[in-house]
Amino acid sequence: MFLKKIQIIALFMFAVAGNHVFAQNIITIPIETRENALVMQTDADNHLFIIYFGKKLSQTSEYQSIPAQSTQHDDNSGIHNSAYTPSGTWSISEPALQVTHADGNKSSDLVYVSHKTTKENDNISVTSIILKDPVYQVEVTLFYKIYSNENVIEQWSNIHSDEKSEIILQKYASSNLYFIAKDYYLTHYNGTWAREMQPEEEQLTAGIRVLDSKLGTRANLFQPPSFLLSFDKPASETEGKVLLGTLAWSGNFRMDFEVDSYHNLRLIAGINNYASEYPLASKQDFKTPSFIYTYSENGKGEASRNLHNWARRYRILDGEGSRLTLLNNWEATYFDFNEEKLSALFKDGKKLGVDLFLLDDGWFANKYQRNNDKAGLGDWQENVKKLPNGIGHLVKEATNTGIKFGIWVEPEMVNPKSELYEKHPDWVIKQPARPEHYMRNQLPLDLSNPEVQNFVFGVIDKLFTENPAIAYIKWDCNAITFNAYSPYLEKSKQKQSQLYVDYVRGLYKVLEKLRAKYPKVPMMLCSGGGGRVDYEALKYFTEFWPSDNTDPMERIFMQWEYSYFFPALAQSNHVTDWGKQPLKFRTDVAMMGKLGYDIVISHLNEKDLQFSKQAVSTYNSIKDIVWHGDLFRLVDPKKNDYAALMFSSKDKKRAVLFSYLVNNRYEAGSDVPFRLQGLEASKKYRIKELNLYPETKTAIKEDQTYSGDYLMTVGFNPMVNTRRTSVIMEIMEAQ
Incomplete structure (x- = not known):
């Protein structure tokens, strides 16, 4: 052509x-x-x-x-x-x-x-x-x-x-x-x-x-x-x-x-x-x-492997580096937390074996307390009722527990019910002659305005200056722009038609300034889910949040499509209580990218806790291949009863295969083998099932060896069915 x-x-x-x-x-x-x-x-x-x-x-x-x-x-x-x-x-x-x-x-x-x-x-x-x-x-x-x-x-x-x-x-x-x-x-x-x-x-x-x-x-x-x-x-x-x-x-x-x-x-x-x-x-x-x-x-x-190799090497911040596993409090507490609850979650994170605890929305604002999404956004001082000892106390306590501390911010946005809005209505994007129209009860700040850019930078800079040990930022953006109008452009006698462009340029100025001062701190790009991810933003962020929908069945399909454009280490995947699938299924799906948790660890029964602790350990043993290996999509969930994809190391000595049942109809599953990819035809491989739930046995013959030629020509059947709804397998060169 x-x-x-x-x-x-x-x-x-x-x-x-x-x-x-x-x-x-x-x-x-x-x-x-x-x-x-x-x-x-x-x-x-x-x-x-x-x-x-x-x-x-x-x-x-x-x-x-x-x-x-x-x-x-x-x-x-x-x-x-x-x-x-x-x-x-x-x-x-x-x-x-x-x-x-x-x-x-x-x-x-x-x-x-x-x-x-x-x-x-x-x-x-x-x-x-x-x-x-x-x-x-x-x-x-x-x-x-x-x-x-x-x-x-x-x-x-x-x-x-x-x-x-x-x-x-x-x-x-x-x-x-x-x-x-x-x-x-x-x-x-x-x-x-x-x-x-x-x-x-x-x-x-x-x-x-x-x-x-x-x-x-x-x-x-x-x-x-x-x-x-x-x-x-x-x-x-x-x-x-x-x-x-x-x-x-x-x-x-x-x-x-x-x-x-x-x-x-x-x-x-x-x-x-x-x-x-x-x-x-x-x-x-x-x-x-x-x-x-x-x-x-x-x-x-x-084509997608081309793009992944380019992105990791040249575009995503620290694209060839590592990532932190985390425990988030959002679905565990929502806005209802205090220092005691958070301290217990620190211990849960340590018990689970993750690297980081992430404090989500609701930690700030006093006059208009942030107890729901209707107030307080823009007032970035610790809420003295929830956190009387401040963020610094939490950072120290997390560190003493043996876990790092991260925090959620949404610095581009403001609730009308906030001190910031009362003090600076001229910083808000809104038409002066029309009623305000909200998404998630908020409005965007006018980032075409240099004063607003300084304010947004100052929100993050103050957190780091006062708490240098903060190890992670989740940067959210939950509203679109209604009634586009900039008081700043009007006052400075510039054209309103510049706003859409100058807003984004203003955002990049803030991010450039942040990265000049804090070049290595991991940051998640979040926008009510995947509402903003692109390769200019990913110059400044280590990862992004694909969707607020963490139902693992839905995530199989979403993560499949995202994988055409973005490598796995950039996709934040959390184990949550969304969906009807068992914990193993939810965990297996989340392990296809950058693993995190958003569950109440103390609510897990003994076997679930045992499994989850082992899952974090298992993930640590394979994450380098998932993050930096070559991705091969093998069985498309849109066209089959099950999905399968695998990550192969660059030297083709090791690979990890993920497979999931996506149709629960009678006798659905992998009834025949499918061809693997990304292996060396002349090498011999052993296959081992990973992430087994306690007291279950594998259906895989782990003592058998296969040539790469066999696995890529005849194929392999992971035996996915209604009794084995998710399977992770490690494919290792036989010594």
């Missing part, structure tokens, strides 16, 4: 006839990873087009001849395959760039000026391509950061104006791609609170399919900025051409998938331009967020 240039007739005449006058003007720019290539080429008028996307050719010089193979003359419908489509001139396609110039003119054109490639190291290089409007003093630089071994491209644009006065950016995409295939199949996701990452696959047809968010904060609530795109036919885990794409932006996003009149596909991704016309002053720059993508011709599994 490749992308080609739909050229003007003159250029096709050149390609066939070999016109040497034109040939001097034609520039071909290959953007290559280890296995793939995106290739652009100029025409005789110096417009830049995408001519190829797909598997890398062995002879780079052959890219330049690709346009000559096309007979699609684009005479009447405008040029579709622009590398960055301008608006208002020669293209009638959906634009990547839409500008109102200083004189009011709304047309733009972009021609090639120059390009260069800078090599950062043996694996990373950055190609920058400068395009310029031949009439107006507007310049766009396209950046392509190549991670060769991971087959990942990170793409963004920088828009610069030298016009005498302000211009208005009406659309400003990060990426503009072009594909040719027989057909296109888009997998995207929808949902809401407790129903995140619900997948849908559809065949794209003529016209534009838009994925977008207009929520401001918690922007991923209904739809995340991530997708899978299959070419020719729907891709499987091991077969098919597929692109995984995701936008690294924590606010409103938009992705346009446009099937043009030639049945070729245009993709434009970036910040949502809805209500977001952005002024750009003379001599200023506007940098768009990164659009990150990887391509594979060997199915979804390889």
Whole structure:
């Protein structure tokens, strides 16, 4: 599969006839990873087009001849395959760039000026391509950061104006791609609170399919900025051409998938331009967020492993490091706790064997006490009734018990019933002439305001300054943006249309400042569940909370879908009392990522406690493979009675297999073996069942050895059924 240039007739005449006058003007720019290539080429008028996307050719010089193979003359419908489509001139396609110039003119054109490639190291290089409007003093630089071994491209644009006065950016995409295939199949996701990452696959047809968010904060609530795109036919885990794409932006996003009149596909991704016309002053720059993508011709599994390897190595904070197991008090106490209750939970955490205790919502506010979600948010002083000795006392007591201490915050938000709201109503996002509208009884603070940025930073900084031993932060964000209006932008005579963009930029300023001062403290990115996770936020966070829905049956499906885009060490999975499944099932599901607990340990019976303590120990023995190994999804729960996936170490000496029953109908289960992946065919392996509940025996013959060839060709049956609803197996090279 490749992308080609739909050229003007003159250029096709050149390609066939070999016109040497034109040939001097034609520039071909290959953007290559280890296995793939995106290739652009100029025409005789110096417009830049995408001519190829797909598997890398062995002879780079052959890219330049690709346009000559096309007979699609684009005479009447405008040029579709622009590398960055301008608006208002020669293209009638959906634009990547839409500008109102200083004189009011709304047309733009972009021609090639120059390009260069800078090599950062043996694996990373950055190609920058400068395009310029031949009439107006507007310049766009396209950046392509190549991670060769991971087959990942990170793409963004920088828009610069030298016009005498302000211009208005009406659309400003990060990426503009072009594909040719027989057909296109888009997998995207929808949902809401407790129903995140619900997948849908559809065949794209003529016209534009838009994925977008207009929520401001918690922007991923209904739809995340991530997708899978299959070419020719729907891709499987091991077969098919597929692109995984995701936008690294924590606010409103938009992705346009446009099937043009030639049945070729245009993709434009970036910040949502809805209500977001952005002024750009003379001599200023506007940098768009990164659009990150990887391509594979060997199915979804390889593509997701590409992305995982890239994310752990280059993007997620401490992505190649370790994580803390924790005990959270939320479902044990909700808002009803005091120092005595918490002290008992510290001891429970120590008894269980976890690393950390996490104190959740409800520890703050006095005038309007935080005894429910209706009051106190924004007043970040310890509640003297619940915690008369303060956070410092809790930190010391946890430390003395032999466990670390972490704490929940939601510093971007405020309850109207709070001292902060009374003192600073001008810090709140709300329309002055309309009734306030709440989500979880709260409103966002205006992070476009530098004073608010300082306040939010100060909330965390004060906690760390007064309590340096705090070892973990859970950062929540539970409301979207209604009635978008910034008193700060109004007062400073800036445009209200900047708010959605400037809010996110303000958030990043706070996080950058925090990480400069506290570079290593683990932080969970939470937003009423997975309402915000993206690869820009994960520069600052070690992990994210996929969903408030911790029912393990639901989590099997959610975690499966999240795993296409995010590695397991970034997913926080807690054992809770949600669901009807036994404790072993709930624990086994949570062990597929970063394990945590949110249960009352003192309520466990003797066997449950014995099992849970052993489960933490078992998890500690396999967590490195789960966090840093290669993931192989083997049996899809959406299509089968059971699910199975495995993590394999890079040296293929050890693997961990997880399998779960997802259908309780008569005789449901794994009645035949399924093929494993990620092993070495020539190696011999033993298989051992882990995490057995006390006084139960395995159905696996643990004294038998198998070749990797056997396990990957014939397969293995973990014997999942209604009596063995969850199974974890360790696959070890036989010595």
